[in-house]
Amino acid sequence: MSNATSSLDSGNEEIQHLEKTCKLTDSSDYEQKNSPTHQETSSYSIYGVDWSKHAKSTSHCWLPYLPKKSSSSRLCTCLLCQNSQLRSDSSFMECPTCSLIVHSTHLSEYTEANNYSNQCSLPPCRPSFMDDSTTDDTTTYDQHCWSPLSNLSKPCTYCKNKKLKATSNDRHDQETLETEFVCMWCSRQCHRLCWENIKNDANNNQCDYGEFSNIIVRPQWLHRATNNPCRFQACMPESPGANDNLLAPVIFFVNKLSGGQKGQEFYRTLVRLLNPRQVFLLENDSTVMQALEIYSSLHNARVCICGGDGTVGWILSHLVDRFPSLTNLPAGICPLGTGNDLSRVLGWGNEYTSARLFKTLTQIARAHPVALDRWKIHLETLDPNASDAEFGTIHRSRFSFREHPKFIRNAELPVYDNHRTPINSFFFNYISFGLDAAVVMDFHARRTRDPSEFTSPFKNKLMFINESRKYFNEFAFGIAWNIGSYIRLICDGQDLTNTIRNYHSVVLLNTPGFGSGTQPWGRTSTTTAVNDFEAQDFSDRMIEVLALNTTQMALIHVGFRGTRIAQCRQVRVELSHPMPVHMDGEPFYLAGSTAVDITHAGQVMVLNNE
Ligand SMILES: [Zn+2]
Ligand SMILES: [Zn+2]
Ligand SMILES: [Zn+2]
Ligand SMILES: [Zn+2]
Structure with missing residues (x-):
C-alpha cells in the first residue's frame, strides 16, 4: 500500500531529480523532525510547506523556479540583493503563494545561519494559520x-x-x-x-476570499497543537454563522508524478489559489495519515484526490481504514493520470486541463456524498495435484503447449518480473482475468521499456491498439482456446465455469466504468429465463461478473456490452496456469495453482458530481 504511484501515471525524471536535490517535501521534513537521531542543531530545510515547530504563519512556500513561457524575466525580490537581474545561469526559488522569486543562495544563507529573523529582508507571505502568539482579536480575521x-x-x-x-x-x-x-x-x-x-x-x-471562498481553509481555523504529533489541528469556531453552512473546506492530495509535469503545475496552482496548508504533495502513507489527523475534526471538510486510479485507490483505502464506516471526509477526484475510471464514473472528467481544475474547485463543495463499495482480494496457493483433478484433464488435454494462448506460453519471460505480485489488495473499480489483462500487461511492459513512445494520450491509444492486435492475430491462425480451460469461476458458492467456455476474459465490475471509459455491463437491468440482473449499483455490496470474447473486447469500445454471468456477494477464481490479472489499472501475473477470493471490504464516502 505504500506505493503512491499508479504505474499508469508516468513520472518525470527531471522533476523528480530536482525535488530530491531541493528536499522539496513537507513530509520528508516530518520524517526528519520525528526521527530520534535528528538534532536541533542540524541544518534545517525550509523548502515547501513548513509543518515543523519552527513554522511561521507568514513563512513562504519555496519551490524551484519554473520559468513561464509567457512572462519575461523577473527580479530577485530580496531587498539586500546586489544582483537583482534574473540570469539564466543562476538558480532561483519561487513562492507560488505570493509570487516572490529570489536567488536560491539567499535561502541557503538563511538555512545555514538558522536565523529566521534574516527573513525580514523579504516581505512576509500571506498568513496560513493562527499562531498562538498572535492576538485572538476576531477583527483581525478575514x-x-x-x-x-x-x-x-x-x-x-x-x-x-x-x-x-x-x-x-x-x-x-x-x-x-x-x-x-x-x-x-x-x-x-x-x-x-x-x-x-x-x-x-x-x-x-x-x-471574502473571492471565488473559492467556500473551499479555502481560513488561517484562523488552523492552530498549533502541542499535544498532537502532527503539531497542528484544524477546527471551526464553535458557533458557525448561517452562511457558514455553505463552507466545505477541501484538503487536496496531489500525486506529483501523475501525468508528467501536470502534477507539479497543478500543485503550484492550488498553492497560489488556496491556503498552502490545505494542499499536500503525496509522499508516503504518513503524509496521508498526518493530513487526515490535522483536518479530521474540521466541520464539513472534504478531500480531493488529484492523480490516476492508483492514487485514488490508495487514498480511498486510507479513508476506509481511518474512519468508522461511512463517516470519512467524502472524497472527490481531479483526474491527473491516464487511467481515470473512477473519476469518469463519478462525474469528475477523464482528463486534466486547467479548465477542468477550475470547474472542480467550484463544483466540489456542492457535490453529493455517496457510498462506494470496496473489494478485497485474498490469494491462496492450491495443491497443484488437487487443482489438476478439479479442473479435469479432459478440457486441457485438447491443447498442446503450442496451442496455449501467448500469455500463458510467455508467462515466465523476465520482462514481466516487475509484475509478479499485486500492489494493492483492494480494488474499487474492477479486476479482470485473461486476454484483456494480457494486453494491458504488454502495454505496461512496453511503456516501461520505451517511455519516449508514450508521451501523449493519443499515442498511448495507438500503442494500446498495436499491442491488442498482436493478440488478435493469434486467432487469425485458427488457434482456439477459451478462458474456461484455465480458470474455475465460483460465484456465491456456485461453479459457473461452464458459462465462460466461449470467452477469453472474465471481468468483475464494481462500478460501471472499465478500461478506457467503456461500460461492459450496460446500463439497464435484464431478465432472462436463467437470470435476473439488477441495474448496476456501486453501493449495493454486490459485484457484477461478466465475460468477453475477442469480438466483444473490440465492441465494448463502441457501446456494446459483454455477456452477463452473475451478480453476487463473493467470487472465487481458481487458476490452473499462470494468468495475467488487471486490477484498477495495475496489471500483474499470478502463478498457476492460485485461488483468488474476492469479498466485500467496507464502504467509503465519495463525491458524486452530477
Ligand atoms: Zn510567499
Ligand atoms: Zn538575489
Ligand atoms: Zn481579499
Ligand atoms: Zn482606486
Whole structure:
C-alpha cells in the first residue's frame, strides 16, 4: 500500500531529480523532525510547506523556479540583493503563494545561519494559520492580504476605476514599478492611494476570499497543537454563522508524478489559489495519515484526490481504514493520470486541463456524498495435484503447449518480473482475468521499456491498439482456446465455469466504468429465463461478473456490452496456469495453482458530481 504511484501515471525524471536535490517535501521534513537521531542543531530545510515547530504563519512556500513561457524575466525580490537581474545561469526559488522569486543562495544563507529573523529582508507571505502568539482579536480575521502589483488588470475595488489616478503618477516615476496592490486571497486589486484608505480600516479591509471562498481553509481555523504529533489541528469556531453552512473546506492530495509535469503545475496552482496548508504533495502513507489527523475534526471538510486510479485507490483505502464506516471526509477526484475510471464514473472528467481544475474547485463543495463499495482480494496457493483433478484433464488435454494462448506460453519471460505480485489488495473499480489483462500487461511492459513512445494520450491509444492486435492475430491462425480451460469461476458458492467456455476474459465490475471509459455491463437491468440482473449499483455490496470474447473486447469500445454471468456477494477464481490479472489499472501475473477470493471490504464516502 505504500506505493503512491499508479504505474499508469508516468513520472518525470527531471522533476523528480530536482525535488530530491531541493528536499522539496513537507513530509520528508516530518520524517526528519520525528526521527530520534535528528538534532536541533542540524541544518534545517525550509523548502515547501513548513509543518515543523519552527513554522511561521507568514513563512513562504519555496519551490524551484519554473520559468513561464509567457512572462519575461523577473527580479530577485530580496531587498539586500546586489544582483537583482534574473540570469539564466543562476538558480532561483519561487513562492507560488505570493509570487516572490529570489536567488536560491539567499535561502541557503538563511538555512545555514538558522536565523529566521534574516527573513525580514523579504516581505512576509500571506498568513496560513493562527499562531498562538498572535492576538485572538476576531477583527483581525478575514482581512485582505495585499501584495504589490505593477498594473491594475481590473477596476480598483475601492474607487471602481481602472486608470491610474493622476496624483499617483508622480510616485509611479520615482518609486519602484510595483505601485498598485492585489489581495493574495480574493485577487481584488486597488490603487496605492485607495489602498491607504482601505488598509487601516478593518471594515473596508474585510476579505471574502473571492471565488473559492467556500473551499479555502481560513488561517484562523488552523492552530498549533502541542499535544498532537502532527503539531497542528484544524477546527471551526464553535458557533458557525448561517452562511457558514455553505463552507466545505477541501484538503487536496496531489500525486506529483501523475501525468508528467501536470502534477507539479497543478500543485503550484492550488498553492497560489488556496491556503498552502490545505494542499499536500503525496509522499508516503504518513503524509496521508498526518493530513487526515490535522483536518479530521474540521466541520464539513472534504478531500480531493488529484492523480490516476492508483492514487485514488490508495487514498480511498486510507479513508476506509481511518474512519468508522461511512463517516470519512467524502472524497472527490481531479483526474491527473491516464487511467481515470473512477473519476469518469463519478462525474469528475477523464482528463486534466486547467479548465477542468477550475470547474472542480467550484463544483466540489456542492457535490453529493455517496457510498462506494470496496473489494478485497485474498490469494491462496492450491495443491497443484488437487487443482489438476478439479479442473479435469479432459478440457486441457485438447491443447498442446503450442496451442496455449501467448500469455500463458510467455508467462515466465523476465520482462514481466516487475509484475509478479499485486500492489494493492483492494480494488474499487474492477479486476479482470485473461486476454484483456494480457494486453494491458504488454502495454505496461512496453511503456516501461520505451517511455519516449508514450508521451501523449493519443499515442498511448495507438500503442494500446498495436499491442491488442498482436493478440488478435493469434486467432487469425485458427488457434482456439477459451478462458474456461484455465480458470474455475465460483460465484456465491456456485461453479459457473461452464458459462465462460466461449470467452477469453472474465471481468468483475464494481462500478460501471472499465478500461478506457467503456461500460461492459450496460446500463439497464435484464431478465432472462436463467437470470435476473439488477441495474448496476456501486453501493449495493454486490459485484457484477461478466465475460468477453475477442469480438466483444473490440465492441465494448463502441457501446456494446459483454455477456452477463452473475451478480453476487463473493467470487472465487481458481487458476490452473499462470494468468495475467488487471486490477484498477495495475496489471500483474499470478502463478498457476492460485485461488483468488474476492469479498466485500467496507464502504467509503465519495463525491458524486452530477
Ligand atoms: Zn510567499
Ligand atoms: Zn538575489
Ligand atoms: Zn481579499
Ligand atoms: Zn482606486
